Amino acid sequence: MSLDKINGFDITEYAPALHLGEPYLSQTSFPLSLKPSAESSETQTSTLPNLLSNIRSLSLNGQIRRLLDRHSAIYFSNVNLADANEFSQFVHAFGFVPHEDIGNPVRRTVLANNVATANEGPNTQPVYPHNEFGLSPHYPAYHPEFIKALEEKGVKYQLTYYNKPRDQVESPGNSVLQAYGHHVLDEDDTETARAKIEKEIRRLPTATWEWINQSPSENPLGDLRVWQVLPAIRPHTRTGQPAFFNNAVSRFLNAVDAQTLEPPHLNKEGKYQPPAFYGDGSLIDRKYFDAAVEVIGRTRALVTWKKGDVLLLDNHAVQHGREPWTGDRKLLASLWDDVK
Known part of the structure; x- marks a missing residue:
């Protein structure tokens, strides 16, 4: 060359x-x-x-x-x-x-085929720095004590999926059925629908969940709260180098914007919107996030x-139980009309 x-x-x-x-x-x-x-x-x-x-x-x-x-x-x-x-x-x-x-x-x-828009949220909402599919178990040192803590504890994310129509478009977030209800039929009763949804969640070995906000008359299925505990430092499959690969910074910036950094993490609408936690559920000190944001600003x-x-x-990361080179790769993103 x-x-x-x-x-x-x-x-x-x-x-x-x-x-x-x-x-x-x-x-x-x-x-x-x-x-x-x-x-x-x-x-x-x-x-x-x-x-x-x-x-x-x-x-x-x-x-x-x-x-x-x-x-x-x-x-x-x-x-x-x-x-x-x-x-x-x-x-x-x-x-x-x-x-x-x-x-x-x-x-x-x-x-x-294998091409989708990045996010259907309104262009008035920012997309904060994150690793693509950092919230997935199969995907990639300025404060050594922070990196050590992340390596030991991992990072814990909380995700809420609301029970809205499968074809809902008014919300930037996915509904329960859009995220996990691919096999749910319109004629399924609540018990059957939940069983199918929970079977899909179990395909994520790092996830736990609970059903919330059930109402027999208004919301029989309920909304879904899912927790993912994932490594925040992941080795690159080719080089073996550790990579700060996670979505913790974007969760932090979203919480800053919503003023939900501190407990009880409720936004102005009264909804639970916490930042990312350490894997054991403890809060991550803001000084580490502020430092990460500063580094991202200098290196983007x-x-x-x-x-x-x-x-x-390059979005490489090691999949548990799989050899290097066989892990999933993700190709991002082309622009056709506009950038949101």
């Missing part, structure tokens, strides 16, 4: 990218920016098949994996993907194993989206 070309792509300067220092290797940019080379496009009558062929080659020879190991993210510009179906073809050209989404707390709309790259471009993020 030359310094500026790689199998049908040019390595280009990208203004929003960060140039990382120690302990990273020299000339490590985040993200690395690639765009189809002019000669590659000119020699083919159809750009999309040529693009997909180049991606398959780079994946098969290990080049994509090596670039992700070094840069953690690749920004593909000027690939000119026209719609979600073309993006789906692009996604599958990498040969990654699709992630199975179980119990997602946010509502998404499926647009094509603010990508300027353009329709049809793609950002590929």
